[in-house]
Amino acid sequence: MSDVVSGVPNRAQDDGxxxxxxxxxxxxxxxxxxxxxxxxxxxxxxxxxxxxxxGGDGDGGLxxxxxxxxAAAAAVDRGAxxxxxxxxxxxxxxxxxxxxxxxxxxxxxxxVDAPFVEGAVAAVVTASAGADLAAxxxxxxxxxxxxxx
Amino acid sequence: MLDAxxxxxxxxxxxxxxxHEAERLTALDSPIGDADHGSNLQRGFRAVAATLEKDExxxxxxxxxxxxxxxxxxxxxxxxxxxxxxxxxTGKALGDAPEVDEREFADALRTGVDAVMQLGGAAPGDKTxxxxxxxxxxxxxxxxxxxxxAAEEGALATTPLQARKGRASYLGERxxxxxxxxxxxxxxxxAALAETAGE
Numbered sequence: 001m002s003d004v005v006s007g008v009p010n011r012a013q014d015d016g017x018x019x020x021x022x023x024x025x026x027x028x029x030x031x032x033x034x035x036x037x038x039x040x041x042x043x044x045x046x047x048x049x050x051x052x053x054x055g056g057d058g059d060g061g062l063x064x065x066x067x068x069x070x071a072a073a074a075a076v077d078r079g080a081x082x083x084x085x086x087x088x089x090x091x092x093x094x095x096x097x098x099x100x101x102x103x104x105x106x107x108x109x110x111x112v113d114a115p116f117v118e119g120a121v122a123a124v125v126t127a128s129a130g131a132d133l134a135a136x137x138x139x140x141x142x143x144x145x146x147x148x149x
Numbered sequence: 150m151l152d153a154x155x156x157x158x159x160x161x162x163x164x165x166x167x168x169h170e171a172e173r174l175t176a177l178d179s180p181i182g183d184a185d186h187g188s189n190l191q192r193g194f195r196a197v198a199a200t201l202e203k204d205e206x207x208x209x210x211x212x213x214x215x216x217x218x219x220x221x222x223x224x225x226x227x228x229x230x231x232x233x234x235x236x237x238x239t240g241k242a243l244g245d246a247p248e249v250d251e252r253e254f255a256d257a258l259r260t261g262v263d264a265v266m267q268l269g270g271a272a273p274g275d276k277t278x279x280x281x282x283x284x285x286x287x288x289x290x291x292x293x294x295x296x297x298x299a300a301e302e303g304a305l306a307t308t309p310l311q312a313r314k315g316r317a318s319y320l321g322e323r324x325x326x327x328x329x330x331x332x333x334x335x336x337x338x339x340a341a342l343a344e345t346a347g348e
Contacts, residue, residue, distance in 0.1 A: 064225055093269065101218070
């Protein structure tokens with residue numbers, strides 16, 4: 001894990017210890033839920049940042065459901081910001097379109113450019129340590145640099 | 150001048166056209182996509198037609214903004230945010246004027262098309278909806294009929310291209326030889342516009 005999440009997270013200063021929320025958007029409900037389970041499991045003991053999966057088309061099929069995404073973001077919003085990680089295609093485009101709407105996602109919601117699985121683990125671990133949104137985003141993005149070979 | 154009713158009729162005509170062509174759109178999406186373009190747009194434009202009947206927004210801008218928002222929330226594939234952004238940004242660019250002229254609409258639609266390019270990162274020649282929409286907007290200054298022809302020609306011209314955006318881009322050279330489903334549905338949208346204008 002130390003290769004994925006480097007540095008000491010910046011403690012959030014002005015939010016009374018509120019944790020950044022994480023939303024995981026995948027075309028597959030099973031993938032989103034499993035990655036959420038994996039990331040929270042690896043975050044270890046103590047307080048774990050709120051994580052919500054938003055996977056599938058809402059009818060049991062593969063796709064993206066903007067209402068699931070909005071509801072997930074609202075559910076994990078503790079006032080310290082929400083980091084959204086996506087897999088590909090319509091998941092990315094739907095989150096961008098929702099952000100452009102302005103009022104569909106909680107204030108302080110960001111689409112984080114990161115690999116889905118590794119980025120989710122880095123984001124949840126970092127957010128659970130009390131880091132602010134910028135630090136969570138940086139940790140998730142840094143997962144791109146973690147080479148396996 | 151184009152009023153809210155004109156834009157409502159455009160959206161309804163698009164919904165009818167998508168119903169007729171859904172099977173063809175999905176068939177085009179089968180070899181190079183995930184075979185859901187027709188059914189996704191059908192679901193989206195059905196919802197648009199239903200919402201416009203219920204809410205009756207009073208300005209051109211409000212009609213397109215509401216339609217775009219409805220597409221983003223109901224389509225479930227990449228075409229939702231893309232078409233949703235197209236209509237919503239076009240609608241926002243029209244502001245709250247009760248009527249707009251053809252020139253104002255052409256300028257607003259160009260704003261919408263630019264927003265789609267920004268959202269999806271596609272440029273002309275990437276084998277996407279942009280290949281129908283950009284020529285259509287360029288021709289809209291002449292007439293609605295010219296825009297329709299330009300969009301149809303643009304969609305046909307995607308066949309020899311290699312896809313550089315979206316799922317089809319994973320196929321590389323194997324995407325060559327297939328007409329792009331998104332460019333095809335964009336041509337339907339512009340054809341419905343010309344039909345609504347009586348051209």
